[in-house]
Structures are given as C-alpha cells and as structure tokens.
Amino acid sequence: MWRPRLIESARMKYLGIVEALEADIRSARVARGDRLPPQRAIAEALGVDLTTVTRAFNEARRRGLVEAQAGRGTFISEKLDGSAAPERAQPLLDLSMNIPPQPAAVDFRKIVPGGIAGVLASPRGLLSLHYQESTGAEADRQIAANRLAHWIEGATADRVVIAGGAQSALFALCDLLLTRGDMIAAGAMTYPGLKAVAFQKGLVLEPLEMDDKGIIPDAFERACRDRAPKALYVIPSIDNPTTATLPEDRRRALAAIARKHDVTIIEDDPYAPLRAERAPALAELAPDITWHLATLSKCATPALRVAYVVAPSAKKALRLAGVLRATILMAPPLMSALASRWIADGMLDDITQAIRTENAQRQKLAASILGDVAFAADPQGHHLWLRLPEHWRASDFAEHADRAGVSIVPSSAFAVTAHPIEAVRISLGVAPDRGALEDGLTLLAGLIGQPPLGSKAVV
Numbered sequence: 001m002w003r004p005r006l007i008e009s010a011r012m013k014y015l016g017i018v019e020a021l022e023a024d025i026r027s028a029r030v031a032r033g034d035r036l037p038p039q040r041a042i043a044e045a046l047g048v049d050l051t052t053v054t055r056a057f058n059e060a061r062r063r064g065l066v067e068a069q070a071g072r073g074t075f076i077s078e079k080l081d082g083s084a085a086p087e088r089a090q091p092l093l094d095l096s097m098n099i100p101p102q103p104a105a106v107d108f109r110k111i112v113p114g115g116i117a118g119v120l121a122s123p124r125g126l127l128s129l130h131y132q133e134s135t136g137a138e139a140d141r142q143i144a145a146n147r148l149a150h151w152i153e154g155a156t157a158d159r160v161v162i163a164g165g166a167q168s169a170l171f172a173l174c175d176l177l178l179t180r181g182d183m184i185a186a187g188a189m190t191y192p193g194l195k196a197v198a199f200q201k202g203l204v205l206e207p208l209e210m211d212d213k214g215i216i217p218d219a220f221e222r223a224c225r226d227r228a229p230k231a232l233y234v235i236p237s238i239d240n241p242t243t244a245t246l247p248e249d250r251r252r253a254l255a256a257i258a259r260k261h262d263v264t265i266i267e268d269d270p271y272a273p274l275r276a277e278r279a280p281a282l283a284e285l286a287p288d289i290t291w292h293l294a295t296l297s298k299c300a301t302p303a304l305r306v307a308y309v310v311a312p313s314a315k316k317a318l319r320l321a322g323v324l325r326a327t328i329l330m331a332p333p334l335m336s337a338l339a340s341r342w343i344a345d346g347m348l349d350d351i352t353q354a355i356r357t358e359n360a361q362r363q364k365l366a367a368s369i370l371g372d373v374a375f376a377a378d379p380q381g382h383h384l385w386l387r388l389p390e391h392w393r394a395s396d397f398a399e400h401a402d403r404a405g406v407s408i409v410p411s412s413a414f415a416v417t418a419h420p421i422e423a424v425r426i427s428l429g430v431a432p433d434r435g436a437l438e439d440g441l442t443l444l445a446g447l448i449g450q451p452p453l454g455s456k457a458v459v
Helices: 013-026 039-046 050-062 108-121 125-129 138-148 166-177 192-201 217-226 248-260 314-327 333-345 347-370 394-404 434-448
Strands: 066-069 073-076 160-163 183-187 204-208 231-234 264-268 290-295 307-310 375-377 383-387 423-427
Touching (some): 013 050, 050 066, 050 192, 066 394, 108 125, 108 333, 138 160, 138 307, 160 166, 166 192, 166 264, 166 290, 166 307, 166 314, 183 192, 183 217, 217 248, 231 248, 333 347, 347 375, 347 383, 347 434, 394 423, 394 434
Parallel strands (some): 183 231, 231 264, 264 290
Antiparallel strands (some): 160 307, 375 383, 383 423
C-alpha cells in the first residue's frame, strides 16, 4: 500500500500529493494494482483537509494514474508500465472548489497588474515590498477598519489584524484561544478547514444540530450545559456547506448563550458581502467575546490571500499578531496594499457586485436544470447543498459523478457526526463559464435519477 507523502514544491497541495504518487509509481515504490489508503487516512497522515485529498484523487484519475473500483477502493491503474506518462483522461469539470466565479464584467488580467503597478507607483509604494508588522501595515488596517465598521460598530484599526488568508487566521485563533483537548462547538456540518485545524491542534469538535436556518440555539445551550465547550465556531451567512443564513433572532440567542456560559465566539463570515441584505454580525452583538474573521477570497478572489480579523480588544489583537508572527510572520504586503487600493477606490465593491450578479445567474441555471431535486441555496451564493434521494449514498454519488467527469464533495467531508446526512456540495463558481456549468449540472441531474452502478433492482 502506498505510503502517503506530498511534494512540497508543488504549486498546490493537492498537486503535491498527485506528483508524489506519480513519482512513486515511476520509481516502482508502488506497483500496478496496489491499493491506495482511504482518503481520510491520507488526509490525517499528511495533515491536510479531506477536500484536498479528494481533489488529488480526482486529478490522479484524470491523469490515468489510478482507477476506482466500486465497493473496494482506489488502485494504481493496471494500464501503467511505470515509464511512459499515462494518457490524459477526459477533462474533469471541477465543481468541488468553493471559489467565486470570474465574471465577464471583471477583467482580472487587467485590474490585477494595473492595481499592483498603481500601488508601486504611489509615493510610499515600494514599502509594500518590505517586511511589515505582523498586525499588518497601519494604513491597511485603517482602511480595513473603515470598511468593517459599516456592519461592526467599533471596528477600529487597533482591533484589526491582517492575516494571509482566512485559514491561517483560523489556525492562529485556535492556537491562541484553545489548548489540546479543549472542545469547540460547531454545526453538525461545518467547514473542512476547521476540521483540519482541530485535528492538528488536538481539539474536540462538538456537533450542534442544524436546520434550514443554521445552528439551533437550544442545541448550543444543551452543549454548553452538558459539555462545556470553550469556543463556538459559526459561519453566520451562507453557511458552508448548508447555505443557511442565521436570522437576527438566532444570532442574538447564540450571543446570549455564549455570554451566559463564558464561551468565546469565532465568527467566520466570508460570504456576508455577497448578500444584499445584512443581519447584524455577532461581533456587533457580543463584541467583547467575539473574534470576527472576514476574507476577500469569496467576494473577490482567493489569489489575494488577505483576511481581516476584528479582535475583541486592541490588546487581544496584539496577542493574535504574536501567534501569526510565529507562523506566517505577516500577510503578503503587496496583496494587502492591493486590497486596500481596491477598497479605497471602490473596485472591491464593483468586483463583489459583479460576482453577486453572476452567482444569481448561475443559481437560476442550477434551479432550472435540477428541477424537482431537493437542494438548498442562497440566491447570491456560489454553492448549493443537494440532498440525495434514498437510493444514493453521498460517497457513492460523488464517486459516480467523478467517473462521469464532474467533481463534487460528499457530506462526509463536512461532517462532525459519525453518520452524516446523504448530501453533496456543488460549487458553481469554479466552472469557467455558464456553458460548462450547464453541462456539468445536466450530467448530475441525469445521474441522480439512476440507481448506483452495480446495485440490484428491487423485485
């Protein structure tokens, strides 16, 4: 059996796994027909989230390196001879990565280099090529605070910390606030990045019951009473993966329960800018116990790698900066300056509006194709949560979809519970255009009504 590893120099982590596997095949460390470990075991061994391994498996199948056998697992392809490169399989439409679309109204090829040139040409622009404080440059924090203050009253620059993406900020927060063995409550379905952090830090995840409006406050109350979690992790707007948005009364209830039981709130809110209507942030309802995390990866582009954390106080912001200094040192200064420029001149709002409009069109397309299939979605979000009919298990459906050429993510990737509901997340933004998206959704719609391959008909 293959011993999991990844090539650190690869452009992306999932490619590092694929390239390591391909190298091991060519060097005869593994042979044709050898079985690969389960995806979850590989994720744990490498310290990455399950979606990264799923994407690696998809790419390995696309390259012809491996083949899946229903009910048995994934094996090194019998067609390989260990020397010649395998023929490329049918191109895979990736609907697994939850990134915003690149709308036609936004020419990133033009605005990114133009924006960077503008930053560097400014009077102090070359400072964006230097090392900076781990909190982020003061000018960038002030611009971020001005933006965040529109929906978080009291979000001053001394409470803002700039991080190199939301995931690094989340890891730093868990490192600062929690110790090994501590419990963090989260929705029964939650962001895989949190699961990865919990595994690395030895934290215990406590699943909270959810409905179509998100985390149920009574479930959080019971957990606080019976299990005493140290923190609550919540995605209040367009939840990943369920798409639920917490209404104001639930936000107030969760804030009150957290305060009553002395629980710290980690509010991860990347999708809020996509919604035309805003509910009050938990950081506004309970500013003294809430760490608010806002990233530009869902409302602009993940390439910026810029996220803003609003700490409960200036003192606590400095403590978080200390953790970031020991891990990522600082957010990328040039990208932080570019983000500030886009905020100041209105470009970020224009990009977000274009993404919101494109999302709405893609959601309408999905609704028209999926028809009577039960799914949850936000009209301005770029993913949907599809509940499968009884004859499908989520893992089987995702595997069959992948064989057909479409990559999606089963509910097990998000599950905190042992027996998750049978559902899949379908991301609409990564498809290069609506035509490709229509092809992928049409294939999925046709697959849903079919019985799993190899199943026996009921007589």
